[in-house]
Amino acid sequence: MSTVPLAEIDIQPGHHKIVWKLGAITLHGDTIIATVIAGAIILALGFWMRRRLSVRQPGGVQLFFETVSKQVEDQVESSMGIRTAPWVVPLAMALFLFILFANWLSLIPTKEYIPPPASDPNTTYALAILVILTMHVMGVKKNGLKYYAHIFEKPRALIPLRIVEEIVKPVTLALRLFGNIFAGTIMIAIIVALPTTVLWIPEILWKLFDAFIGLIQAFIFALLTVLYLSSLNPHASHPEEQPGTPGDAESRVSTTKEAAH
Known part of the structure; x- marks a missing residue:
């Protein structure tokens, strides 16, 4: 049996084996x-799926992309309305797929020469x-400077906390x-330090x-x-306040009934 002393395990954020x-x-x-590889995998799967699109007999890759797209569309629809922000769906889907495949690069035994990009804080910050x-x-483009009105709402004492919240x-x-x-x-480094006879199990x-x-x-x-x-x-999140919505109509009906009584 050969083991690596735990004291010799030295993993530091920002340490890279390949530096240019x-x-x-x-x-x-x-x-x-690793970033290029993850992006190339997504593009290859996308073009491969596009050439084999089928309504009657969808393949596994097509079903995977359709499932991800449906989940993202449902979330965007429930949060902000897909018609008001159709560009959010491809953005969120692209981020999900990139982070997913970038994270799964850690499954490839490459002796850490191709680490998952998210293990580099520069990638996650970007x-x-x-x-x-x-x-x-997009907030300023759509609402003007009124987009920041929520920061200056009452109580005024919370304004510094709201500013800090936006920064962090x-x-x-x-x-x-x-x-x-x-x-x-x-965890992988710690597992490698185990005896080689039982290494493959954990x-x-x-x-x-x-x-x-x-x-x-990624999700x-x-x-x-x-x-x-x-x-x-x-x-x-307050559809009843929007003009022309069912909530608004119900509110008007209720008000009319109260006035009649």
């Missing part, structure tokens, strides 16, 4: 390679900033994804669990993206 230098700029080669910037840009949104969104995926790399079990965690984290990130972007439609 471009003048004064340092590029994380392993993260870039994804979070993309979502939050999209939220602010991308931080929490990024660290949630990074923490869970990075924890998986630590490694297989953890790989399966890690695949499940990767799926859950949570996409869900939070939809929830954050739902702030673009401030009346989405």
